[in-house]
Amino acid sequence: xxxxxxxxxxxxxxxYLEEVVPDDMRALLESHVAGCPKCAAFIASYxxxxxxxxxxxxxAMPPEVQRSLLVFLRAQRGDGPRQKx
Amino acid sequence: xxxxxxxxxxxxxxxxxxxxxxxxDEITIRYQARVYRLACRLVGHDDAPxxxxxxxxxxxxxxxxxxxxxxxxxxxxxxxxxxxxMHRRARSxxxxxxxxxxxxxxxxTGRHCHTPVELQVAAHADELLDRRALAEEATAAxxxxxxxxRSAFVLRDLEELTTAEVADVLGVEPATVRxxxxxARLMLRGYLGALxxxxx
Numbered sequence: 001x002x003x004x005x006x007x008x009x010x011x012x013x014x015x016y017l018e019e020v021v022p023d024d025m026r027a028l029l030e031s032h033v034a035g036c037p038k039c040a041a042f043i044a045s046y047x048x049x050x051x052x053x054x055x056x057x058x059x060a061m062p063p064e065v066q067r068s069l070l071v072f073l074r075a076q077r078g079d080g081p082r083q084k085x
Numbered sequence: 086x087x088x089x090x091x092x093x094x095x096x097x098x099x100x101x102x103x104x105x106x107x108x109x110d111e112i113t114i115r116y117q118a119r120v121y122r123l124a125c126r127l128v129g130h131d132d133a134p135x136x137x138x139x140x141x142x143x144x145x146x147x148x149x150x151x152x153x154x155x156x157x158x159x160x161x162x163x164x165x166x167x168x169x170x171m172h173r174r175a176r177s178x179x180x181x182x183x184x185x186x187x188x189x190x191x192x193x194t195g196r197h198c199h200t201p202v203e204l205q206v207a208a209h210a211d212e213l214l215d216r217r218a219l220a221e222e223a224t225a226a227x228x229x230x231x232x233x234x235r236s237a238f239v240l241r242d243l244e245e246l247t248t249a250e251v252a253d254v255l256g257v258e259p260a261t262v263r264x265x266x267x268x269a270r271l272m273l274r275g276y277l278g279a280l281x282x283x284x285x
Contacts, residue, residue: 005195014267018248020260041201042189048208049274050242055211056223057243061121065134069117070110072138073145079106 004032006039013046094157102148109148113141116158119244120165126227126239127169136172140165155253162246163254166236173232181229187275187284199285206285207278214280226276230269237262238269 100108124133240251
């Protein structure tokens with residue numbers, strides 16, 4: 001085998017990034033991407049996806065939720081006012 | 086003057102398991118922000134406070150069974166993730182459109198169907214979309230992932246656990262984690278691209 005398709009490259013992308021593909025396949029994938037602007041563009045967007053979603057969903061805990069959590073847990077343990085679970 | 090060393094999570098868990106409520110408060114304060122963020126990502130903002138309470142209460146009740154075979158944080162994430170999954174299953178949710186339609190497409194020879202510019206647009210979704218709108222869309226997108234993919238993706242890519250840690254939390258093989266995270270990334274990448282104007 002002298003080349004892989006874009007589809008095969010996409011299927012193996014996560015394994016490639018986590019370094020669990022065999023060396024010969026790794027070389028084939030790198031060779032393919034080096035000559036394939038489409039795959040290079042696809043990989044850029046694939047790698048950006050976790051970062052974009054991580055930033056967009058980084059919720060801060062509201063102070064009132066923090067307070068009610070400690071009150072709830074102390075009540076459940078019996079060292080505060082009892083609350084329904 | 087010597088600075089007192091901060092107790093490790095495992096030390097605090099051990100003390101809490103022996104009835105030291107101050108130690109459990111310390112654990113709660115140490116982890117509450119991370120647990121809240123995790124819960125928001127797994128069940129959404131409205132249900133997150135309930136899941137946080139259920140999760141920490143479950144941690145408290147199971148402290149005696151914590152054997153320190155895995156890091157305390159990993160053990161806690163396992164309990165909270167399970168609490169979130171149970172919470173989702175207990176709620177009747179309206180059916181939502183699958184994200185399968187956002188998987189990448191190829192021609193008969195296995196080549197990408199779109200141009201490089203189209204294929205890369207998802208990488209710029211955060212520059213092209215209003216911050217608030219993106220936050221809402223991102224939360225909605227996570228909600229539309231199948232449970233198995235969501236938990237793996239959230240733990241691996243958003244909470245940034247290692248693949249081995251996610252495997253430990255979910256009780257599956259690392260290869261299964263990789264497969265689920267990869268599938269989620271592909272769908273979410275396509276979804277971001279569509280939000281930015283190109284379904285590729």
